[in-house]
Amino acid sequence: MQITEVKHYEEMSKKASELIINRIKQMPKTVLGLATGSTPEGMYKELVQAHKNGEISFSNTTTYNLDEYIGLPSEDKNSYRFYMNDRLFHHIDIPLEQTNVPNGMASDLTKECKVYDESIRQSGGIDLQVLGIGVNGHIGFNEPGTSFETGTHVVQLAPSTIHANARFFASEEDVPKQAITMGIQSIMKSKEIILLISGAKKADAVFQLLHGEVSEIFPASILQNHQNVHLIADEAALSKVKENGMRSLR
Numbered sequence: 001m002q003i004t005e006v007k008h009y010e011e012m013s014k015k016a017s018e019l020i021i022n023r024i025k026q027m028p029k030t031v032l033g034l035a036t037g038s039t040p041e042g043m044y045k046e047l048v049q050a051h052k053n054g055e056i057s058f059s060n061t062t063t064y065n066l067d068e069y070i071g072l073p074s075e076d077k078n079s080y081r082f083y084m085n086d087r088l089f090h091h092i093d094i095p096l097e098q099t100n101v102p103n104g105m106a107s108d109l110t111k112e113c114k115v116y117d118e119s120i121r122q123s124g125g126i127d128l129q130v131l132g133i134g135v136n137g138h139i140g141f142n143e144p145g146t147s148f149e150t151g152t153h154v155v156q157l158a159p160s161t162i163h164a165n166a167r168f169f170a171s172e173e174d175v176p177k178q179a180i181t182m183g184i185q186s187i188m189k190s191k192e193i194i195l196l197i198s199g200a201k202k203a204d205a206v207f208q209l210l211h212g213e214v215s216e217i218f219p220a221s222i223l224q225n226h227q228n229v230h231l232i233a234d235e236a237a238l239s240k241v242k243e244n245g246m247r248s249l250r
C-alpha cells in the first residue's frame, strides 16, 4: 500500500482529483468506481472545477458507484444517485447513461445485483476505484462480518453505520436499514484503488487498517492484499499510526 500523508482535507481532495485527472488523460475510457459520504465531496468539487477550467473531459468515462440505500428513489436527496448527480454528474460532461448507481428501488433486488455485476464485467472492470472507510472498517456498505467472496449484494446496515449516517437524515429512524453494495470481491477486482481518509474520528480505523490482521471483522483490512492501493490520509487520520511509529505495509 502506498501511503501519502497530506496536511488536511483540502489537500487530500486536491491530490485525489489530480490522480483521477491524470488517469483519465492517459486513458479517456477509464472506468471509475465512485464512493459517496462526506469524504469524497471535496474531491468532486475539485473535479468539477477542473472540468469548468477546461482541464478535463469525462465524456468517454464510465462510472460505477459502490452502493445505494434500498427504498430511496433517485429524487430523494439522501439517495446516492441524487448525491452523485448533485455533486458531480450534473456539472461535468459525462452522459448520464454512462453513470451507474445500483437501483435501490428495483422490485427484484437479487436480479439488480446480478445485472450490476454483469454490467461492470462487460465494461471491462473497474480501472480506478475511489474508496472511503466507515469507522467500523466498512468499505462500500460491506459491514464487519461480510464474506470476502461477495459480489454485489443486499446488506443490513450495522447500527453504528445507521448512527454515523443519521446526520444526513431528519432522524435516525429515517435512515434505511438496508442497502445494495458492491461486494468485497468486486472491489478487490479493481485494477487500482484510491482510499481517502480524513479526520481524527477515523484514526482508530486507519490504525486497524495498517496494523491489524486481514479479517472479515474489519472489511477494509482486505486491502492489504491488493497490489495497487494508494492511501491518501490527512494528519488527523494518521495520528494514531504516527504515535505508534508509521510503517509501510507488508
Ligand SMILES: N[C@@H]1[C@@H](O)[C@H](O)[C@@H](COP(=O)(O)O)O[C@@H]1O
Residues within 6 Å of the ligand: 035, 036, 037, 038, 039, 040, 066, 067, 131, 132, 133, 134, 135, 139, 140, 141, 161, 165
Ligand atoms: N456507504 C458509505 C461509504 O461508501 C463511505 O465510505 C462511508 C464513510 O462515510 P464518510 O466519508 O461520510 O465518513 O460511509 C458510508 O456509509
